[in-house]
Amino acid sequence: MSGWSRILESVPNFSEGRDRAVIERLTAPFRDRPGVKLLDCQSDENHNRSVITAVGEPEALAAAVLEAMEAAVAAIDLRRHRGQHPRLGAVDVVPFIPVKGLSMTEAVAVSRRVAEEAARRFRLPVFLYEESASAPHRRNLADIRKGQFEGLPEKLRRPEWLPDFGPAEAHPTAGAAVVGARMPLIAFNVNLGCDRLEVAEEIARRVRHIGGGLRFCKAIGVALRDRGIVQVSMNLTDYTRTALYRAFELVRIEAARWGVPVVGSEIVGLVPLAALVDAASYYLRLEGFRAEQVLESRIYE
Amino acid sequence: MSGWSRILESVPNFSEGRDRAVIERLTAPFRDRPGVKLLDCQSDENHNRSVITAVGEPEALAAAVLEAMEAAVAAIDLRRHRGQHPRLGAVDVVPFIPVKGLSMTEAVAVSRRVAEEAARRFRLPVFLYEESASAPHRRNLADIRKGQFEGLPEKLRRPEWLPDFGPAEAHPTAGAAVVGARMPLIAFNVNLGCDRLEVAEEIARRVRHIGGGLRFCKAIGVALRDRGIVQVSMNLTDYTRTALYRAFELVRIEAARWGVPVVGSEIVGLVPLAALVDAASYYLRLEGFRAEQVLESRIYE
Numbered sequence: 260m261s262g263w264s265r266i267l268e269s270v271p272n273f274s275e276g277r278d279r280a281v282i283e284r285l286t287a288p289f290r291d292r293p294g295v296k297l298l299d300c301q302s303d304e305n306h307n308r309s310v311i312t313a314v315g316e317p318e319a320l321a322a323a324v325l326e327a328m329e330a331a332v333a334a335i336d337l338r339r340h341r342g343q344h345p346r347l348g349a350v351d352v353v354p355f356i357p358v359k360g361l362s363m364t365e366a367v368a369v370s371r372r373v374a375e376e377a378a379r380r381f382r383l384p385v386f387l388y389e390e391s392a393s394a395p396h397r398r399n400l401a402d403i404r405k406g407q408f409e410g411l412p413e414k415l416r417r418p419e420w421l422p423d424f425g426p427a428e429a430h431p432t433a434g435a436a437v438v439g440a441r442m443p444l445i446a447f448n449v450n451l452g453c454d455r456l457e458v459a460e461e462i463a464r465r466v467r468h469i470g471g472g473l474r475f476c477k478a479i480g481v482a483l484r485d486r487g488i489v490q491v492s493m494n495l496t497d498y499t500r501t502a503l504y505r506a507f508e509l510v511r512i513e514a515a516r517w518g519v520p521v522v523g524s525e526i527v528g529l530v531p532l533a534a535l536v537d538a539a540s541y542y543l544r545l546e547g548f549r550a551e552q553v554l555e556s557r558i559y560e
Numbered sequence: 561m562s563g564w565s566r567i568l569e570s571v572p573n574f575s576e577g578r579d580r581a582v583i584e585r586l587t588a589p590f591r592d593r594p595g596v597k598l599l600d601c602q603s604d605e606n607h608n609r610s611v612i613t614a615v616g617e618p619e620a621l622a623a624a625v626l627e628a629m630e631a632a633v634a635a636i637d638l639r640r641h642r643g644q645h646p647r648l649g650a651v652d653v654v655p656f657i658p659v660k661g662l663s664m665t666e667a668v669a670v671s672r673r674v675a676e677e678a679a680r681r682f683r684l685p686v687f688l689y690e691e692s693a694s695a696p697h698r699r700n701l702a703d704i705r706k707g708q709f710e711g712l713p714e715k716l717r718r719p720e721w722l723p724d725f726g727p728a729e730a731h732p733t734a735g736a737a738v739v740g741a742r743m744p745l746i747a748f749n750v751n752l753g754c755d756r757l758e759v760a761e762e763i764a765r766r767v768r769h770i771g772g773g774l775r776f777c778k779a780i781g782v783a784l785r786d787r788g789i790v791q792v793s794m795n796l797t798d799y800t801r802t803a804l805y806r807a808f809e810l811v812r813i814e815a816a817r818w819g820v821p822v823v824g825s826e827i828v829g830l831v832p833l834a835a836l837v838d839a840a841s842y843y844l845r846l847e848g849f850r851a852e853q854v855l856e857s858r859i860y861e
Contacts, residue, residue, distance in 0.1 A: 358856075526849055529853055532833065539840045539843075557615075
């Protein structure tokens with residue numbers, strides 16, 4: 260069995276969550292393709308949006324993503340698109356995430372190649388975001404997407420919102436796309452043994468970056484009404500620099516001010532192996548542990 | 561990319577650690593074989609012994625192991641074998657370890673099939689050990705191996721040491737073999753911030769099974785003279801029941817009696833992913849975490 264030495268992940272978001280035939284055309288490029296594996300496709304009818312998760316060797320994955328973008332541009336008409344989720348185009352956003360054997364710099368290079376080729380082939384304005392952004396004000400997806408598809412004609416007239424690639428004019432049916440590389444995001448929630456939402460909200464304010472907390476942590480307070488407890492719900496946007504255990508311990512320390520215990524935690528969705536190895540290493544005080552010592556990593560190397 | 565849904569590991573030990581040509585014939589069956597991957601081969605000249613680590617789909621791995629056993633029986637003559645490590649035969653011991661997607665019961669079944677076929681094809685007395693043992697007194701490898709190759713003629717005359725398969729007579733050049741299934745073993749050492757060996761030895765006595773400690777823990781005290789500290793060196797023989805974190809915390813608790821701090825720990829060699837996930841889950845108080853949430857496990861499923 261020969262594994263992949265380099266693994267890239269992509270989680271493209273398309274503005275179609277209802278029409279099964281179209282969704283099938285969006286996922287098809289990721290199926291039965293050497294060097295690519297489709298992990299998931301979640302379609303939401305209310306959002307009218309589909310989120311595909313796929314991994315693969317960088318070149319093969321990039322080719323699959325471009326094919327899916329082509330299918331989306333051909334099939335989705337934003338002039339008639341209604342849904343609860345904000346969107347800028349048929350291909351709304353295409354993040355690339357380095358998983359194994361390649362650096363962020365290499366993931367950025369792949370995202371730029373895909374953005375450039377998509378702009379040329381589909382006559383689509385494409386913005387680079389996150390780690391691939393060409394200017395600080397273009398890093399944040401929400402800022403790029405502000406005004407949505409309907410606001411594109413006006414937005415594209417402003418010099419600070421010229422696209423990175425493609426025409427300075429919205430594609431008539433497909434709008435514009437956002438492409439870039441980012442770190443994997445970990446959804447990590449810490450449960451508190453109390454029912455006062457204001458406590459969870461106050462702790463969230465203290466641990467998150469904008470409140471003076473951890474650099475790669477976003478957080479809000481949430482009530483779990485069925486369990487009668489509250490939760491600090493976090494997104495860790497770079498677990499290699501803001502570690503899982505650090506976020507956990509900081510919530511615990513802040514909760515102690517109210518005499519509130521941490522009663523549990525949960526990881527929602529996928530988590531990179533390295534984030535868990537890092538947590539185990541911290542608590543067990545492991546010296547010199549290498550990820551290659553994990554049996555499973557050797558099997559698939 | 562299609563992975564293996566069921567993964568078995570085998571770590572066969574052969575009584576040849578010096579002759580490169582013979583060692584090559586022992587590893588060859590694990591190379592370039594669909595469904596099998598050779599992870600490691602360590603040959604020790606003093607022990608005059610080679611330890612191969614391989615993983616694979618159960619049937620493919622069993623076929624590779626039998627081929628290697630055949631090569632060993634053909635090439636190794638125990639009458640002229642000298643080495644520091646005790647040994648019973650040319651194929652000394654063949655453990656099978658369930659890694660993924662199969663139960664211990666299934667691993668035992670594979671070990672029995674290999675033992676039976678090896679006995680028949682090579683006219684070799686074969687003992688089943690560990691989880692595959694046919695009686696409690698035959699579980700422990702050291703008990704089966706006692707008397708070594710030279711003591712086999714006398715041992716095989718005793719009713720309690722009739723082999724499980726094959727003739728009740730030693731193979732003239734290859735002796736006998738031991739085959740069975742066991743849990744993966746984790747070599748886990750905890751370092752103490754003091755230089756008194758007797759403290760490490762006393763803690764080892766308390767945490768290990770025979771001293772009244774943890775059921776699947778063997779432990780000794782060791783001096784790390786170059787660092788001026790001591791260490792509790794443990795083998796965890798079933799991490800699913802004696803967890804890594806439990807052994808760690810118990811050493812810490814016992815060390816507190818002497819006012820000695822735990823300054824670090826180390827895992828020697830390979831460790832199953834589940835053992836680390838378990839440790840991270842304990843310390844982070846993770847609720848409902850599943851191994852499939854580890855990104856890498858999804859890629860190779």
